[in-house]
Amino acid sequence: MKNILYFLTMVPVLLIGQYDFNTWKNNTQLPTYASLEPQGWTTTNAIFPFAGSGISKSDESPDQSSSCKLKTQSVFNQLKPAGITLGNAFIDYKNLDFISKTGGLAINGNLITFRIIYKLQSPLSxxxxxxxxxxxxxxxTTKFTKxxxxxxxxxxxxxxTDITFPQYTSGDRLYVTINSPAGDIDGELFVDDVDIQETPSSNNDISSSKIPLTLSRNVxxxxxxxIIENSQxxxxxxxLITNNGQNIKNMICAPGQSILNTDGLIPGLYLLTDMNNISFKILVI
Structure with missing residues (x-):
């Protein structure tokens, strides 16, 4: 009788949950197409298996300061039939600038963009x-959740996805968690040494490098x-590029004032950038 119960219990698990978890250890790179995405993304390389792998990986952001780490906590659970993945989940972010003094990260402005690349096999959909x-x-205290x-x-x-934050105060930190279809928390990521600054009161350049441009508005x-003011x-x-990197308009900004007309632009986030990838964010509503 025990053998029959064992068979009836384990067969569904084996059929649904059959997976070589050694794949997690080898599959640590973004899919090929993702590496061809437009510049501007900072790849975390943080890997989130949704269930059962038993590993927690944390890599430095490539080509950036070694003191800036992305940490994951070991909160992975045992294999569950309803939460199996075929691949890893990668989280990238935009609008985070590296701080030269500490090597950490600063969120400048009140808008940050996340890109999540994932595969998910969920037998029960x-x-x-x-x-x-x-x-x-x-x-x-929690100030914002999405x-x-x-x-x-x-x-x-x-x-x-774009998320807009409220005003920042000292001690604010950004956390990212992933919950599997089985309902368990499979990975938690937080960005170390984040200095979340108050929302700038003007639309002057807020990047680490100076650009002689100001905008009349960004929403x-x-x-x-x-109105674009070129003081050079x-x-x-x-x-002018879309949030996914599509270049939709080129313009020559002469010394003095130039005008960017947003007629024809669908609502969304746009970047106005120069040759050095120093950008202004323009949110069309």
């Missing part, structure tokens, strides 16, 4: 969840004009 949280370490749903996908799939309605004595070539 259950969805996974990624939770983005801004919490304060000093007061242990949940992103991951649908089952057998091929590499990308989700891009506009479609059809409105944005020579013209600058600028590119």
């Amino acid at each position: 259950k969805k996974a969840e990624v939770t983005l949280i801004v919490a304060n370490d000093e007061t242990s 949940i992103i749903t991951l649908d089952p996908a057998t091929e590499w799939t990308t989700i891009t 506009v309605s479609s059809g409105h004009e944005v 004595s020579q013209s600058l070539k600028l590119f």
Whole structure:
């Protein structure tokens, strides 16, 4: 009788949960197409198996300071039939600048963009969840939460999302967690040494490198004009690109004032960038 019960219990698990977990140890790179994405993404290389792998990997962000680490906590659970993945989940981020003094990261402005690249096999068609949280370490209070749903996908799939934060205070930190379809928390990521600054009061350049441009506004309605002020004595070539890297407009910004008309732009986040990838964010609503 015990053998019969064991057979009836284990066969569904074996059929649903058959997977070579050594794959996790070898599959540590982004899918090929992702490496061809437009510049501007900082890849975390943080790997989140949704269930059962028993490993927790944390890599330095490539080509950046060795003192900036992305940490994962070992909170992986045992294999569960409803939460199996075919691949890893990668989280990238934009609008985080490296701080030269500490090698850490600073969030400049009140908008940050996340890109999640993942594969998910869910036998019961259950969805996974990624939770983005801004919490304060000093007061242990949560200030912002956003949940992103991951649908089952057998091929590499990308989700891009923008999140807008409230005013920042000392001790604020950004956390990312991934919940598997089985409901267990399979990975938690937080960015170490993050200095979350207050939202700038003006639209002057907020990057680490100076650019002689200012914008009249960065949140506009479609059809409105944005005035660009070039304080340099020579013209600058600028590119207006979409959030996914598509170049939709080139313009020459002469010394003095130039006008960018947003007529025809669909709502979304755009970047106005120069040859050196120093950008302004323009949010069209």
